[in-house]
């Protein structure tokens with residue numbers, strides 16, 4: 001099957017990955033009208049490589065940090081996870097096939113002593129930041 005995954009580009013310059021035909025907003029400016037499809041891919045890993053190549057990693061990290069900051073402001077109980085913490089959690093949580101699950105993220109948060117919010121919440125946050133992409137089998141691919 002071809003074209004299950006697409007790389008989208010927003011007019012603001014942000015590239016991100018999505019499932020084909022899903023209803024996504026730009027993770028940076030939250031617009032959806034200004035998106036164009038750059039390319040479609042048959043696997044999420046091809047998409048992942050293309051998206052990480054297209055975006056400047058520093059920029060993504062900055063974006064995530066500001067999202068975390070506003071998230072923390074709105075959710076006073078969540079505690080402070082920095083983007084460094086998130087990177088550690090994700091690299092620790094990666095399974096041999098490079099995917100992550102709620103379980104592996106939870107375990108990695110506990111092991112790293114960074115259990116400052118639930119794994120479900122963290123995944124939600126990462127999803128809206130386009131850091132991860134949901135696969136069909138309740139696992140996620142790490143995009144960045």
Ligand SMILES: [Zn+2]
Nearest residue numbers: 010012026029
């Ligand atoms: Zn945008």
